Amino acid sequence: MSVKEERAPFTGDDNDTPTLAEIEAQHPADAADTIEGLDIIDQVKFIKQLPIKDAAKSIAEMEDLDQQELITNLNRGLAARILEQMRPDDATDLLDGLQDDLQKSLLSRIDAEDRAELKTLLTFDPDTAGGVMNTEVVILDQDLNADQAVSKIREEVEDKEIPYYAYLTDKKDRLVGVVSLRDILLAKRGVILKELVKTQNLVTVGYNIDKEEVAHLIAHYNLLALPVVDFGNRLLGVVTVDDVIDIIHEEASEDMQAMVGAGADETTDSPWLYSVRMRLPWLIINVIFSAISAWVVHLFEGNITQMAVLAVLMPVVANQAGNTGQQALAVMIRQLAMERFDRKRAWLAVLRELRIGLLNGLIISSLVFCAAFAVTGKLGLALVMCGALGVDMVLGAFAGASIPLLLKELGRDPAQASSIFLTTITDSMGFFFLLGLAGLVLLT
Amino acid sequence: MSVKEERAPFTGDDNDTPTLAEIEAQHPADAADTIEGLDIIDQVKFIKQLPIKDAAKSIAEMEDLDQQELITNLNRGLAARILEQMRPDDATDLLDGLQDDLQKSLLSRIDAEDRAELKTLLTFDPDTAGGVMNTEVVILDQDLNADQAVSKIREEVEDKEIPYYAYLTDKKDRLVGVVSLRDILLAKRGVILKELVKTQNLVTVGYNIDKEEVAHLIAHYNLLALPVVDFGNRLLGVVTVDDVIDIIHEEASEDMQAMVGAGADETTDSPWLYSVRMRLPWLIINVIFSAISAWVVHLFEGNITQMAVLAVLMPVVANQAGNTGQQALAVMIRQLAMERFDRKRAWLAVLRELRIGLLNGLIISSLVFCAAFAVTGKLGLALVMCGALGVDMVLGAFAGASIPLLLKELGRDPAQASSIFLTTITDSMGFFFLLGLAGLVLLT
Numbered sequence: 001m002s003v004k005e006e007r008a009p010f011t012g013d014d015n016d017t018p019t020l021a022e023i024e025a026q027h028p029a030d031a032a033d034t035i036e037g038l039d040i041i042d043q044v045k046f047i048k049q050l051p052i053k054d055a056a057k058s059i060a061e062m063e064d065l066d067q068q069e070l071i072t073n074l075n076r077g078l079a080a081r082i083l084e085q086m087r088p089d090d091a092t093d094l095l096d097g098l099q100d101d102l103q104k105s106l107l108s109r110i111d112a113e114d115r116a117e118l119k120t121l122l123t124f125d126p127d128t129a130g131g132v133m134n135t136e137v138v139i140l141d142q143d144l145n146a147d148q149a150v151s152k153i154r155e156e157v158e159d160k161e162i163p164y165y166a167y168l169t170d171k172k173d174r175l176v177g178v179v180s181l182r183d184i185l186l187a188k189r190g191v192i193l194k195e196l197v198k199t200q201n202l203v204t205v206g207y208n209i210d211k212e213e214v215a216h217l218i219a220h221y222n223l224l225a226l227p228v229v230d231f232g233n234r235l236l237g238v239v240t241v242d243d244v245i246d247i248i249h250e251e252a253s254e255d256m257q258a259m260v261g262a263g264a265d266e267t268t269d270s271p272w273l274y275s276v277r278m279r280l281p282w283l284i285i286n287v288i289f290s291a292i293s294a295w296v297v298h299l300f301e302g303n304i305t306q307m308a309v310l311a312v313l314m315p316v317v318a319n320q321a322g323n324t325g326q327q328a329l330a331v332m333i334r335q336l337a338m339e340r341f342d343r344k345r346a347w348l349a350v351l352r353e354l355r356i357g358l359l360n361g362l363i364i365s366s367l368v369f370c371a372a373f374a375v376t377g378k379l380g381l382a383l384v385m386c387g388a389l390g391v392d393m394v395l396g397a398f399a400g401a402s403i404p405l406l407l408k409e410l411g412r413d414p415a416q417a418s419s420i421f422l423t424t425i426t427d428s429m430g431f432f433f434l435l436g437l438a439g440l441v442l443l444t
Numbered sequence: 445m446s447v448k449e450e451r452a453p454f455t456g457d458d459n460d461t462p463t464l465a466e467i468e469a470q471h472p473a474d475a476a477d478t479i480e481g482l483d484i485i486d487q488v489k490f491i492k493q494l495p496i497k498d499a500a501k502s503i504a505e506m507e508d509l510d511q512q513e514l515i516t517n518l519n520r521g522l523a524a525r526i527l528e529q530m531r532p533d534d535a536t537d538l539l540d541g542l543q544d545d546l547q548k549s550l551l552s553r554i555d556a557e558d559r560a561e562l563k564t565l566l567t568f569d570p571d572t573a574g575g576v577m578n579t580e581v582v583i584l585d586q587d588l589n590a591d592q593a594v595s596k597i598r599e600e601v602e603d604k605e606i607p608y609y610a611y612l613t614d615k616k617d618r619l620v621g622v623v624s625l626r627d628i629l630l631a632k633r634g635v636i637l638k639e640l641v642k643t644q645n646l647v648t649v650g651y652n653i654d655k656e657e658v659a660h661l662i663a664h665y666n667l668l669a670l671p672v673v674d675f676g677n678r679l680l681g682v683v684t685v686d687d688v689i690d691i692i693h694e695e696a697s698e699d700m701q702a703m704v705g706a707g708a709d710e711t712t713d714s715p716w717l718y719s720v721r722m723r724l725p726w727l728i729i730n731v732i733f734s735a736i737s738a739w740v741v742h743l744f745e746g747n748i749t750q751m752a753v754l755a756v757l758m759p760v761v762a763n764q765a766g767n768t769g770q771q772a773l774a775v776m777i778r779q780l781a782m783e784r785f786d787r788k789r790a791w792l793a794v795l796r797e798l799r800i801g802l803l804n805g806l807i808i809s810s811l812v813f814c815a816a817f818a819v820t821g822k823l824g825l826a827l828v829m830c831g832a833l834g835v836d837m838v839l840g841a842f843a844g845a846s847i848p849l850l851l852k853e854l855g856r857d858p859a860q861a862s863s864i865f866l867t868t869i870t871d872s873m874g875f876f877f878l879l880g881l882a883g884l885v886l887l888t
Contacts, residue, residue, distance in 0.1 A: 027647075029664050154630050164608065164626075164668075182608075185629040186598050203471075219693070220473050222686040224608075224668065241685050242666040248689060249663070252696030253778040259700075260770040268779045268793035275800045279771050283808050286767045290760040291815075297759065301752040308748040311755035312741045315762060315871050316734040323730045323864060327706040327723050334697040335712045349712035356719045364727050371735075420767060427759050 017042060020049050028054070032061035035070075043070050048078065056085035059094075063269060068097045071106075080109035088114075089134045089243070092121040129214045130207035132247070133228045133237030142168040142176055142194040146187035153181070164224040167235050168193055175227060175235045177202055204229045207236055214239050215247040216340055255333050255415040261286065264413075286420050293318075293427040300435035303443055309381065310438055316368070317389050317434050321426035324360060325396030328353040329418055332404045336414045346408075350401040357397020365390035380442050388433035396426045461486060464493050472498070476505035479514075487514050492522065500529035503538075507713060512541045515550075524553035532558075533578045533687070536565040573658045574651035576691070577672040577681030586612035586620055586638040590631035597625070608668040611679050612637055619671060619679045621646055648673045651680055658683050659691040660784055699777050699859040705730065708857075730864050737762075737871035744879035747887055753820070754882055757829050760812070761878050765836035765870035768804060769844030772797040773862055776848045780858045790852075794845040801841020809834035824886050832877035840870045 017038065023031050023046055035043050035058060047055045047070065059067055059082060071079050071094060083091045083106060095103050095118060107115050117135060124130030138156060140149050153166065166184060168177040177197035187196055204227045205214055218226050218241055225238040254264035261282025266275050297304070297314070304310050335349060369386035373379060403421050404414035461482065467475050467490055479487050479502060491499045491514065503511055503526060515523050515538060527535045527550060539547050539562060551559050561579060568574030582600060584593050597610065610628060612621040621641035631640055648671045649658055662670050662685055669682040698708035705726025710719050741748070741758070748754050779793060813830035817823060847865050848858035 027665060029666065150629065181629060182625055185594065185625060219686075219689045221471060222473065224685070241668070241689070242663075245663045245685070245688065245692060248692050248696070249782055252692070252700075253782070256696075256700050256703075256778055257771070257774045260767060260774050262771040262774050266775050267782075268775060268789070268796060272796050272799050273803075275775075275796075276803050279768075279800070280804055280807060282771075283764065283767060283804055284811070287760065287764055287808060287812060290763045293759045293763065294756045297756045298753075301756065304752040304755045305749060308745040308752075308755075309742075311748045311752075311758065312738045312745065314755065314758065315737045315741065315875070316731065318759060318762075319734045319737065319867055319871060320727065320731055322867075323704060323727060324723075326704040326863065327701070327726075330701045330704050330706050331710050331712060331719075334700055338693055338697070345712070352712060352716050352719075355716050356723065359717075359720050360724055360727055363724060364731055367728070368731060419770065423763055423766075427763060431759070 020046060023058075024050065024054060028057035029061045031058040035059075036062055036066045040069060040073055044073050047074060047082075052081050052085050056082045060086050060090040063267075064093070064097055065269065065271075067094050071098065072102060076102075076105055076109055080106050083118075084110055084114050087134060087136065088117055088121055089132060089237075092118055092131075093126070095122060096126055124207060127211050128207060129205045129209045129211060129226075129228045129239055130236065132211050132214070132243050133207070133239050134243075135237040137227075137235060137238055138166040138181075139235060140166045140168055140179075140193060142170060142192075142197075144193050145189075146184055146191045146193065146196075147189055149184050149193055153184070164240075165238075166193075167227055167238075168197065169235065173235075174233045175202070175204060175229055178227065202227075204233070205239070206231070211239075211247050212251055213340075215244045215251070216338075218244045219248070251337060254413075255337055258413055258415040258417070259329070259333065259419045261417050261420055282417055282420060285417065289420060289424040290427070292424060293431060296428045296431045297435065300431070300439060303435050303439045306443055307438065309376070310435060313372075313385050313434060314431055317385070317392055317430040318423075318427045320364065320389060321392035321396035321430050322423045323396075324357055324393045325400030325422045325426050326419060328357065328397045328400030329404065329422055332401050333415050333418065336404055336408060341408065346405050350398070350405065353397050353401035354394070357394045361390045361393035361397070364393060381438075384434065384437045384441050388430065388437050391433050392426060392430040395429055396422070399425045464490060467502075468494065468498060472501035473505045475502040479503075480506055480510045484513060484517055488517050491518060491526075496525050496529050500526045504530050504534040507711075508537070508541055509713065509715075511538050515542065516546060520549055520553055524550050527562075528554055528558050531578060531580065532561055532565055533576060533681075535562055536575075537570070539566060540570055568651060571655050572651060573649045573653045573655060573670075573672045573683055574680065576655050576658070576687050577651070577683050578687075579681040581671075581679060581682055582610040582625075583679060584610045584612055584623075584637060586614060586636075586641075588637050589633075590628055590635045590637065590640075591633055593628050593637055597628070608684075609682075610637075611671055611682075612641065613679065617679075618677045619646070619648060619673055622671065646671075648677075649683070650675070655683075655691050656695055657784075659688045659695070660782075662688045663692070695781055698857075699781055702857055702859040702861070703773070703777065703863045705861050705864055726861055726864060729861065733864060733868040734871070736868060737875060740872045740875045741879065744875070744883060747879050747883045750887055751882065753825065754879060757816075757878060758875055761829070761833050761836055761874040762867075762871045764808065764833060765840035765874050766867045767840075768801055768837045769840030769866045769870050770863060772801065772841045772844030773848065773866055776845050777859050777862065780848055780852060785852065790849050794842070794849065797841050797845035798838070801838045805834045805837035805841070808837060825882075828878065828881045828885055832874065832881055835877050836870060836874040839873055840866070843869045 018034055023034055026034060035046060059070060107118065110118065138153055140152060144152065149166065165178050165180050167175055168179060170176050177194060179193055179196045183196050203217060203221055203223065205217060207228050207230060214226060218239065225240045227238050228236045230236055257266055258264045261279060263275060263278025266278060332349060365386045368389055369382050372385045373382035376382065400422050403418045407416060407418065408414040462478055467478055470478060479490060503514060551562060554562065582597055584596060588596065593610065609622050609624050611619055612623060614620050621638060623637055623640045627640050647661060647665055647667065649661060651672050651674060658670060662683065669684045671682050672680045674680055701710055702708045705723060707719060707722025710722055776793060809830045812833055813826050816829045817826035820826065844866050847862045851860060851862065852858040
């Protein structure tokens with residue numbers, strides 16, 4: 001019953017080249033996957049044979065890098081025809097990723113009206129509401145009645161893919177309300193549109209608002225589409241819920257990958273040298289930060305020569321406090337990703353993590369005390385280990401919870417390299433506590 | 445222009461209790477946040493005063509734990525009225541989280557028709573399509589014409605919140621197609637519904653399919669709603685895109701938190717003792733695994749006594765290889781989260797990570813060689829350090845990429861504790877390479 005069994009898999013497990021008929025029979029999202037699995041020569045061959053509309057739909061569903069490679073390899077006339085048939089937001093995304101001269105050349109081949117629209121869209125920052133919005137919107141005068149509205153929609157809607165809502169404007173083109181097409185469909189004949197507008201406030205967003213904030217709003221209000229307006233409250237377009245799913249997915253990848261210093265936009269399809277380039281700077285920073293921990297150990301080299309068992313215990317302290325901190329880090333980063341920032345709530349969450357770290361630190365260090373005493377039979381050593389571990393775990397919890405917040409307060413990405421900063425603190429301070437305490441208690 | 449400035453913040457920064465009128469004027473999603481910010485006595489007071497429909501909408505938007513606490517504190521008659529007014533999927537989620545006797549007691553107070561539906565919904569696993577589906581669906585006979593369909597929808601739709609699509613069935617109630625309400629609205633009078641069905645395959649999902657797979661399908665095909673069917677292809681309900689956003693958010697949190705051994709469903713609002721309970725078992729496992737690394741160091745204690753500088757270098761190797769592995773881990777976990785599993789693609793991605801690890805390992809260990817030689821002036825030591833670091837980084841990249849895949853192949857969550865497994869490998873093997881190589885090269 002599941003689609004999984006009915007449909008061809010996303011990427012062919014066999015190496016047979018698909019036929020044109022097979023590609024045409026697929027949903028554009030599946031056709032895109034099939035095309036991505038071909039080499040570029042076959043990709044071009046199939047795209048040339050597909051009806052332009054189908055080609056446009058499938059290309060719109062492909063991954064950014066694959067789209068760009070394909071368009072670059074098509075002749076420019078065909079590429080321009082395909083761009084004309086794509087949704088303007090998809091076409092803009094594609095053009096945005098192309099080299100400047102190719103972008104110009106393609107734009108010059110696109111018909112004047114579409115070109116003007118694309119050029120406007122290209123001016124918006126791709127990470128803002130304006131950069132992800134769709135301009136195919138049904139706009140109606142608020143004084144129309146439901147029947148007039150249906151006729152108007154019938155005329156206009158031909159090429160507009162996804163009008164769930166119609167937007168109502170006043171005489172000065174200012175956005176005054178939103179009505180779902182469902183409500184227009186179900187309205188009694190003769191009802192004036194503005195009477196259909198729900199009393200609750202109209203939720204809108206400025207074109208310059210970050211796309212993650214847009215995603216939060218759509219998720220929070222369960223909207224299908226969120227209108228994007230300019231400073232004069234004139235409607236520019238809408239961000240639709242399907243774009244939001246992509247934004248949320250991207251955001252989750254960015255957080256998880258940025259946390260450990262991988263590229264925010266890396267996928268397993270990125271060129272491997274791109275990944276090397278993204279990760280190397282953070283690895284270099286990490287190695288420099290590790291030198292701090294190494295330096296702390298160096299300060300106590302004498303203690304280690306006297307008691308090599310301290311070197312045995314070092315990784316336990318560092319690893320355990322690091323793990324404790326990462327648990328706090330993960331929960332905090334997710335809070336910052338899913339909710340709008342609320343400073344008071346966020347710092348209360350740090351206190352919560354501190355409390356969790358205290359109790360877990362107490363329990364784990366007690367267990368470790370028993371184990372260390374049982375194994376070594378040395379009470380002093382077990383106490384030093386237990387003390388250093390407990391204190392470093394609490395510090396780890398506090399650092400793990402605070403680092404994303406501090407980064408946020410500094411206007412940085414709360415996730416960026418947070419795990420690297422955290423382990424620097426838990427490693428270096430863990431060694432300091434363990435070796436320092438040992439020096440004070442065991443070696444005097 | 446942004447909503448942020450127009451609306452009250454999600455949680456009051458001031459401690460003034462809001463008025464009933466203020467809550468009523470808010471969007472249910474905002475009212476939910478306001479109510480969550482109150483103590484339970486005020487929550488009950490306001491819910492009693494709100495119209496039942498508004499109360500139901502706001503409660504549906506609250507966090508699970510807050511919902512449950514509030515419903516538990518209302519008198520049962522009112523709680524039952526509110527549950528009747530909620531969307532059946534939301535009511536089911538709420539009932540699912542309550543104690544058995546309270547659940548039974550509330551169900552017995554709900555009117556017979558709603559009760560029967562909720563009891564059926566409660567039989568589905570909450571992590572499957574059946575467990576998240578919404579049963580308020582518009583079902584039409586495929587032989588109706590567009591005008592008849594509009595009349596039928598007008599009759600039926602009163603209480604149905606979100607019909608974007610109407611579902612067509614044959615004489616045996618089997619699902620045969622889907623038509624958007626938009627297409628019905630725009631159809632020429634007299635057109636028979638089945639003529640409006642697009643030729644592309646109907647995407648459906650069995651009720652027992654995992655909700656994450658459902659989210660993938662909706663995202664992949666850009667659907668607003670996905671029909672859920674039984675084994676006889678009869679329509680049971682639909683999963684809507686707004687639920688998918690929640691599923692994707694949950695999934696991202698689960699991955700990030702499970703990776704480091706925090707509870708998959710923890711948030712900063714979870715009771716702190718719940719978080720302690722979720723994290724403690726993994727911290728204990730981590731400390732046991734750390735003992736492996738400690739044991740490796742113990743094997744070479746003699747070497748450390750002779751050359752305490754080895755203890756200085758240990759954290760650099762471990763930390764650097766751990767970081768390298770975590771970069772691979774993050775990218776792999778995100779691939780597994782965002783795409784349907786494809787074994788061949790996944791293992792190719794491991795090769796890609798291995799290649800990245802090799803090049804980064806080469807570069808970083810060369811830099812570290814130079815630094816170690818410059819600082820210590822000891823060629824042998826610098827070579828040992830560089831060799832151990834390079835090999836451990838490559839191992840880290842391979843382990844980081846493979847661990848989620850191995851977990852997946854074993855039928856486990858690919859993220860679960862993966863970071864803990866990874867650092868155990870990079871720590872213990874890093875110490876083994878460093879101390880063992882030092883023993884062979886420097887101390888013979």
